[in-house]
Amino acid sequence: MITVAQARAALLDLVAPLPAEDVQLIDAAGRVLAREVRARRDQPPFAASSMDGYAVKSAEVERHAMFKVIGESAAGHGFDGTVGAGQAVRIFTGAPLPKGADFVVIQEDVARSGDLITIADAPGAKDNIRPLGADFRAGTAMSAPRILTPQDVALLAAMNLPQVPVFRKPQVALMATGDELVMPGEDPGPDQIIASNSFGLRAMLQGLGATVRMLPIARDTVSSLRMAFELAQGADVIVTIGGASVGDHDLVGQVAADLGMDRSFYKVAMRPGKPLMAGRLNGAAMVGLPGNPVSAMVCGHVFLAPMIRAMLGLGHAMPPLRKAILDADLPANGPREHYMRAIVDGDRINAFDNQDSSLLTILSQANALLVRAPNDPAIRAGTQVDCLPF
Amino acid sequence: MITVAQARAALLDLVAPLPAEDVQLIDAAGRVLAREVRARRDQPPFAASSMDGYAVKSAEVERHAMFKVIGESAAGHGFDGTVGAGQAVRIFTGAPLPKGADFVVIQEDVARSGDLITIADAPGAKDNIRPLGADFRAGTAMSAPRILTPQDVALLAAMNLPQVPVFRKPQVALMATGDELVMPGEDPGPDQIIASNSFGLRAMLQGLGATVRMLPIARDTVSSLRMAFELAQGADVIVTIGGASVGDHDLVGQVAADLGMDRSFYKVAMRPGKPLMAGRLNGAAMVGLPGNPVSAMVCGHVFLAPMIRAMLGLGHAMPPLRKAILDADLPANGPREHYMRAIVDGDRINAFDNQDSSLLTILSQANALLVRAPNDPAIRAGTQVDCLPF
Structure with missing residues (x-):
């Protein structure tokens, strides 16, 4: 033996x-990425506002300053012109920052009357701008191998990768x-x-x-x-x-x-x-x-x-054993490594009294296997042991 | 707000x-059992041998005792007759115990010559028999609701339940x-x-x-x-x-x-x-x-x-928060409950420095959200905090 x-x-x-295969991103969650992939674009692809407000020149920002609103920048529809002195562009969260502007005054800090806005509150130092590429630049890598999580799938979508290589x-x-x-x-x-x-x-x-x-x-x-x-x-x-x-x-x-x-x-x-x-x-x-x-x-x-x-390309790692504290004494083990059906609750573990290998009712109640080395001597409650959670 | x-x-x-629906057992893993189900049979459905050996009468078991082998009981093919005095039936693991026998001598303890066996080693007190219904009896319930594990599916199969009710x-x-x-x-x-x-x-x-x-x-x-x-x-x-x-x-x-x-x-x-x-x-x-x-x-x-x-019928339990120990100081929180992207490693947790809500690269690296109460004061490394693992 x-x-x-x-x-x-x-x-x-x-x-x-196994060899890699390409799958649609929609089918990629839970699969294992087979090789590094790289973003096809910058995200955001332009400097963008992180708030709803007004895009202006930062040098002009002070309490009671007035600006004329000359246009609007919405998500998907930027403002084509340039923001000049004394001018502002209405801007929404995620929208491209217009040329000439380097500051967004949030709308809560502004009083508007027709085409004119006045900064009513002290606007603070935060420019409310997400720089181009703040999340990632074109060419940024996602490393492999990794089991793709929902978060990874969202990131791969943002990288504009409609298909990804995964292990078959x-x-x-x-x-x-x-x-x-x-x-x-x-x-x-x-x-x-x-x-x-x-x-x-x-x-x-x-x-x-x-x-x-x-x-x-x-x-x-x-x-x-x-x-x-x-x-x-x-x-x-x-x-x-x-x-x-x-x-x-x-x-x-x-x-x-x-x-x-x-x-x-x-x-x-x-x-x-x-x-x-x-x-x-x-x-x-x-x-x-x-x-x-x-x-x-x-x-x-x-x-x-x-x-x-x-x-699946995840290497030769052993099953992830974790530590737990024994709740009741256990007798000495025999000459074979023993995988005892057990219940882990927090950091405590309890092996079932009946370890007969025909009992599916016990296995169904268990949530871990308590692992004992060959010829392990009797151990006392309170001892730290290894277990393999299901 | x-x-x-x-x-x-x-x-x-x-x-x-949602209402329950019946699914084939083969599609049941990961689904939520919608109501209690009950075994349709006893398991094992007969007293069975737990070892390969010879079925005999326990009263006759002693070192050097001899028996005549009169037949065989294999899994799926029991022995039809009755074991009498001085008789033995060859028996295999899982096979039905023949009538008249109430002990299985394991084959390692026996010397065989033609139709005769002799108990060579002291056979010990263990009868090596699994009684009828040792795992479960007809009518034994599996409780609901529960997310069906692979172990549960094995048990449901043994209960002879080819379909089970699960929440849609x-x-x-x-x-x-x-x-x-x-x-x-x-x-x-x-x-x-x-x-x-x-x-x-x-x-x-x-x-x-x-x-x-x-x-x-x-x-x-x-x-x-x-x-x-x-x-x-x-x-x-x-x-x-x-x-x-x-x-x-x-x-x-x-x-x-x-x-x-x-x-x-x-x-x-x-x-x-x-x-x-x-x-x-x-x-x-x-x-x-x-x-x-x-x-x-x-x-x-x-x-x-x-x-x-x-x-899915799993009740109104809150998401399962767990405790972790903060690895680095955190500043005071503002008036809103904050779910900070963080990495949990064992019982330690580290929040990312940059918590901008546009950063998918950070989210993809995180494996938990560190939860901070509104207006939580600044906290020091070593403090225990709540987190929501992904």
């Missing part, structure tokens, strides 16, 4: 950043295996259960930025498994669920080997999730997850998530 | 939880207004800028769980605005951007009033985002956001997010 860190390193060796989404083929499985909504026989892992993993993988191809449930026969692998062709990652244990009925590894899988490892020293198999199959990464529902989902968080991130 | 809290309360008065997604019509705006990819005139707010807000609203209808840019004319409002019909929320200030060219409020808007408030004492207008228009909630890019996005976080959450 290998350690979790060794398994993760081997899995990351199976994948690489990884395509994951998901194959549940086992004679005991039926799909939700079907009528299971007395020895059967509902396929739940593939639904949970599909949601998780989509949330991570992958597209998911759900394959038909493969039965515990060579021919059924071969057909399912056939349907997985073209995927970047093939994930099998179940059938990777040592039981006589676990054919997945055997069929994958027949199809040419180059196995990189088998079995990881972790709880839950001991049977985990990985390798390369016809250019795709193949990961065999255990069939226990909780094991499969935990392996998804611990192994599939970093693989998807790596394919 | 009213306070931010008053404005938010008035906005929440304009909306209510709010539909938001997004209307950018102003003669100065062109769409990304167009060639702006010398007085024009690119419409960026609608792109950023669309991404934000979709991330919150809304569907967004982007309307054509409305020009600063009554007829153009009327046509845009026409195209917004049927939306749950109409959001206008720009044109809600007091400038002579800000026609949005006037046109909305002509169309029958019942105004609930106008102007909020906040920075950025002072001009903010709201009311009810033909059964929809209408919100008029300021046109400054940063103001519009901040108003989205502070006002639109709680409205969307309320429509």
Whole structure:
């Protein structure tokens, strides 16, 4: 058996950043920018007023000064002429500052009578002008890689970039295996259960930025498994669920080997999730997850998530562990790294008493995995521990 | 002017939880469960082995005990007969426990020779059996409302619920207004800028769980605005951007009033985002956001997010403020509640020096808004402050 860190390193060796593709800006949020992009223009593209008011010459600004209003500058419609001595142009927020003017007196400080305005209040020193390029200049870069936020999308729009290069989404083929499985909504026989892992993993993988191809449930026969692998062709990652244990009925590894899988490892020293198999199959990464529902989902968080991130160009960073303070004593851990279902609340954490790897009700209540090192001795309430929030 | 809290309360008065709709489980992740649902079956539906091994009678389990293997129980294919004295059934993980057996000896503890097995190691007290219904019983409830996680989806599948009731997604019509705006990819005139707010807000609203209808840019004319409002019909929320200030060219409020808007408030004492207008228009909630890019996005976080959450049945909870420790002194705040662009790193927070509401470059670097109360005195580095993470 290998350690979790060794398994993760081997899995990351199976994948690489995917090629970039251009997407419309409207579809870019949540995607990963693949390379630096640069603004196509200055923003603002002209000196602009930051207030509603009157554009004048700053040298003439003083209390009781009078100006003649000679025109108007509105957003989208600047004033064509030049502001001369004793003249003012009515101006609105965001509108271009007219030539000749270098100050905007806000309208609250002005009394207007016909074409004449008088500065009524002391206007202060602030010129209420946003200089050309105050936000960014043409050529200003947005760095990559980064997961594009709504704020980034707004900035890319302002930069006049209608399309952006993003890493292609990884395509994951998901194959549940086992004679005991039926799909939700079907009528299971007395020895059967509902396929739940593939639904949970599909949601998780989509949330991570992958597209998911759900394959038909493969039965515990060579021919059924071969057909399912056939349907997985073209995927970047093939994930099998179940059938990777040592039981006589676990054919997945055997069929994958027949199809040419180059196995990189088998079995990881972790709880839950001991049977985990990985390798390369016809250019795709193949990961065999255990069939226990909780094991499969935990392996998804611990192994599939970093693989998807790596394919999205986000590097080989470990899953983001955070610190929390243990609320109740925990017994010594066994020889395998343990991912305990837990609830984090603020900076406190509580592991569930029942850590059986078949309990989806517990997993559904959990919001984090409390991570314990192999052979970690018993720890007391108040100790700081590592956890992996969902 | 009213306070931010008053404005938010008035906005929440304009909306209510939307009706429920049934969606396929495969589309349920991230949606909000609208009412309690109950498991249609027990899980596991039978007592099952948690290990690969041999099912026997516990009374006969001791070191060197011998058993005759009379059959096999695999996942999906149980053993039909009954385990008698001195008998064992080969059993695999997840398979139904045969009648007559109440203990599974794991295979590592057994030596097998033909049809005979001998317990080689002391097998311990653990019976390696998952009782019927250990995870959940038929009728076990999943409570609502809740945002369905991948873990929840796995549990719902195991409960054999192929469809689940979720709150309908709010539909938001997004209307950018102003003669100065062109769409990304167009060639702006010398007085024009690119419409960026609608792109950023669309991404934000979709991330919150809304569907967004982007309307054509409305020009600063009554007829153009009327046509845009026409195209917004049927939306749950109409959001206008720009044109809600007091400038002579800000026609949005006037046109909305002509169309029958019942105004609930106008102007909020906040920075950025002072001009903010709201009311009810033909059964929809209408919100008029300021046109400054940063103001519009901040108003989205502070006002639109709680409205969307309320429509999704998640209640009237305030946006989740968190605490952070200030890294550098801040001057006294003015009379308006200030949402300062900031970077949170762990439990530390740093506000940007330049808080001009036109700077998308700053907003794109920020990951939180530092919230300051009206007339908050100057505060020192090391003080604990509130922030709203993006």
